[in-house]
Amino acid sequence: MLKANIIPLFVIIPLLSAFLISLLGKYLKRQFIYVFSNISCFLLLYFSFYGLNMLRSCGSNIFVYKIGGWAPPFGICLVFDGLAGFMLVIVNLIAFIVNIYSLNYIEKYTDKPKFFTLVFLMLTGMNGLIVTGDLFNLYIFLEVASLSSYALVAFGTDSEDLEASFKYAIMGSLASIFVFLGIAILYGFTSTLNMADMAMIIAEKTGSRIIPFVSVLFIVGFGTKAALMPVHAWLPDAHPAAPASISAMLSGVLIKTLGIYALARILFNVIGISSAISSILVFLGALSLSVAVLLAFAQTDLKRLLAYSSISQVGYIILGIGLATPLGILGALFHLFNHSAIKSLLFLNAGAIDYAAGTRDLREMSGLKEKMPVTANTSLAASLSVAGIPPFAGFFSKLIIIFACIEKGYIGYAFIAVIGSILTLATFMKMQKLAFFGKLNEKYNYLKEVPLAMKLSMVVLAVICVCGGLLLLPRWNFFLSDAANVLLEGSHYAVKVFEAVK
Amino acid sequence: MENNKSGMTLFVKTSSRLVAVLGLIFGMHIILHGHLAPGGGFAGGVIIALSFVLLILAFGKDAALSKLSLKLASNLENVGALLFLIIGLLGFSGGAFFLNVLVKGSPFRLFSAGTIPLNNVVIGLKVGVGLFVIFLTLVILEKSKKEQ
Numbered sequence: 001m002l003k004a005n006i007i008p009l010f011v012i013i014p015l016l017s018a019f020l021i022s023l024l025g026k027y028l029k030r031q032f033i034y035v036f037s038n039i040s041c042f043l044l045l046y047f048s049f050y051g052l053n054m055l056r057s058c059g060s061n062i063f064v065y066k067i068g069g070w071a072p073p074f075g076i077c078l079v080f081d082g083l084a085g086f087m088l089v090i091v092n093l094i095a096f097i098v099n100i101y102s103l104n105y106i107e108k109y110t111d112k113p114k115f116f117t118l119v120f121l122m123l124t125g126m127n128g129l130i131v132t133g134d135l136f137n138l139y140i141f142l143e144v145a146s147l148s149s150y151a152l153v154a155f156g157t158d159s160e161d162l163e164a165s166f167k168y169a170i171m172g173s174l175a176s177i178f179v180f181l182g183i184a185i186l187y188g189f190t191s192t193l194n195m196a197d198m199a200m201i202i203a204e205k206t207g208s209r210i211i212p213f214v215s216v217l218f219i220v221g222f223g224t225k226a227a228l229m230p231v232h233a234w235l236p237d238a239h240p241a242a243p244a245s246i247s248a249m250l251s252g253v254l255i256k257t258l259g260i261y262a263l264a265r266i267l268f269n270v271i272g273i274s275s276a277i278s279s280i281l282v283f284l285g286a287l288s289l290s291v292a293v294l295l296a297f298a299q300t301d302l303k304r305l306l307a308y309s310s311i312s313q314v315g316y317i318i319l320g321i322g323l324a325t326p327l328g329i330l331g332a333l334f335h336l337f338n339h340s341a342i343k344s345l346l347f348l349n350a351g352a353i354d355y356a357a358g359t360r361d362l363r364e365m366s367g368l369k370e371k372m373p374v375t376a377n378t379s380l381a382a383s384l385s386v387a388g389i390p391p392f393a394g395f396f397s398k399l400i401i402i403f404a405c406i407e408k409g410y411i412g413y414a415f416i417a418v419i420g421s422i423l424t425l426a427t428f429m430k431m432q433k434l435a436f437f438g439k440l441n442e443k444y445n446y447l448k449e450v451p452l453a454m455k456l457s458m459v460v461l462a463v464i465c466v467c468g469g470l471l472l473l474p475r476w477n478f479f480l481s482d483a484a485n486v487l488l489e490g491s492h493y494a495v496k497v498f499e500a501v502k
Numbered sequence: 503m504e505n506n507k508s509g510m511t512l513f514v515k516t517s518s519r520l521v522a523v524l525g526l527i528f529g530m531h532i533i534l535h536g537h538l539a540p541g542g543g544f545a546g547g548v549i550i551a552l553s554f555v556l557l558i559l560a561f562g563k564d565a566a567l568s569k570l571s572l573k574l575a576s577n578l579e580n581v582g583a584l585l586f587l588i589i590g591l592l593g594f595s596g597g598a599f600f601l602n603v604l605v606k607g608s609p610f611r612l613f614s615a616g617t618i619p620l621n622n623v624v625i626g627l628k629v630g631v632g633l634f635v636i637f638l639t640l641v642i643l644e645k646s647k648k649e650q
Contacts, residue, residue: 008599012587012590012591012599015583015587016584016587019580019583019584019587020584022580023577023580023581023584065598065599066598067598067599067600068593068598068599068600068601068602069596069597069598069601
């Protein structure tokens with residue numbers, strides 16, 4: 001039981017940091033805030049790895065923490081298993097890197113303590129959502145993360161930012177209402193809110209029509225948070241409007257935690273996924289990945305292009321998860337990991353260009369490689385990885401998803417995935433050509449490469465993009481396969497949770 | 503509060519002065535009896551915030567700000583959130599996050615239920631001050647829009 005004691009820290013550390021910065025930030029030196037926020041991000045990252053390592057070494061592959069000593073199903077419990085560990089590592093890794101990047105990047109914004117307060121509140125929401133074992137608690141953390149992200153999108157306070165934030169807030173709140181309705185109906189159906197207890201009751205009460213209905217509510221709700229294709233409209237406005245380091249967080253981890261992780265956890269582990277629901281997910285995934293990439297190709301605003309590309313890549317992940325086969329889920333989770341590194345890096349690159357040259361318009365920039373070699377090369381690595389060029393990590397994850405489609409007999413979907421990948425390549429080659437190659441625009445002769453902290457964080461992410469494929473080697477394989485196994489074992493999750501609290 | 507130039511008429515001022523105090527006391531009652539009766543930190547906090555809002559409506563923004571400045575209010579809000587977290591952390595001394603470590607006392611007494619009344623008080627602080635800050639921000643925004 002003592003080993004589970006680290007789990008509440010994932011909520012405590014960011015929450016404490018958020019309010020301490022908000023309270024003391026006005027009176028302290030700026031450097032102190034930076035150091036403090038980096039220390040807490042580092043602690044979170046350390047505890048994520050520590051937890052994952054503990055999970056491996058003690059062999060029980062699940063830890064359950066009882067808040068206030070109340071055992072489930074009556075109290076709220078926090079669950080740390082392979083999937084939660086996997087997500088925590090991704091979220092806290094990206095948060096740590098983005099935090100380093102923010103040191104220089106947010107110079108141009110005025111209220112820095114508020115920025116870090118909101119970032120830490122968002123981190124609280126995401127970490128809490130990942131570790132919670134209680135459905136209503138999940139909703140609360142969903143709202144904590146969403147509300148702070150609405151505020152962060154509007155952080156620049158230009159009219160464009162405010163409009164994007166308003167649109168995001170409206171669509172996000174609607175999505176939350178769908179999720180809330182789903183939770184309320186499930187509560188009425190099972191008389192419990194604990195996810196493990198609920199899974200057991202639902203497994204006994206078969207043949208009810210409530211479950212497909214609730215599944216659709218969750219797909220709409222979490223699908224909006226993940227920006228699936230018919231309900232994606234907020235993302236291409238919101239992600240470009242936010243400060244670049246926040247875009248990286250939003251695109252890299254927020255849509256995946258709030259959308260994909262929550263949906264997958266509930267569909268697989270709590271209410272059980274049926275073949276009809278799974279085919280809806282596959283269809284929506286294929287729709288997103290094919291249509292969004294066409295839209296991305298037409299964009300001339302760099303961050304908007306990246307935002308549409310995010311929708312497309314989320315389509316791949318949903319396609320893989322919808323297949324519900326071991327290979328499909330493994331590919332989806334691997335792509336989730338790769339995409340969070342890739343898209344964070346691309347948004348950080350866009351922020352670096354914005355920082356140095358002050359533009360986001362692809363038509364205005366040209367030949368920046370000459371003046372900003374680190375940005376250009378890291379961006380090239382990310383572009384090749386997201387387009388699926390062989391030695392890079394993105395290639396392997398897409399390949400697994402395509403193989404999984406073929407294995408399940410969905411040749412058409414496999415074909416769409418291949419076409420989508422080719423179009424992604426075209427989009428990013430266009431982006432590279434316009435931004436970094438060609439002749440340097442006269443007016444950018446004064447340009448300098450961005451400061452060290454920004455370069456460092458971009459290089460670290462680029463290394464992850466290039467070496468991510470190593471996770472498939474047998475030695476590192478557990479990181480992905482432990483997470484995939486949690487989803488695959490379905491409602492057996494409940495049995496394991498109750499065994500762990502005994 | 504005796505400033506007659508800003509705010510509404512004498513009738514409104516006099517009656518809201520009475521009602522605001524009643525509202526404040528009622529809010530505190532709701533908060534302190536949160537563990538015994540319906541209501542609690544959130545509901546009581548809203549009532550307290552509303553009594554301040556009433557003062558703003560009747561006497562104008564400056565009268566309310568002289569009682570509670572915006573900076574102090576936003577600091578108090580942070581303190582409320584931090585205290586709530588600290589009460590949760592106190593539970594670690596007994597072995598679990600949010601464990602009720604204090605003496606529980608006998609049921610249905612005002613001083614009973616361990617940390618729960620304390621939680622209610624800090625939630626009341628956070629919610630009350632938070633709503634007050636939201637209202638003040640809206641008022642200040644509206645005022646600066648008119649001046650432009």
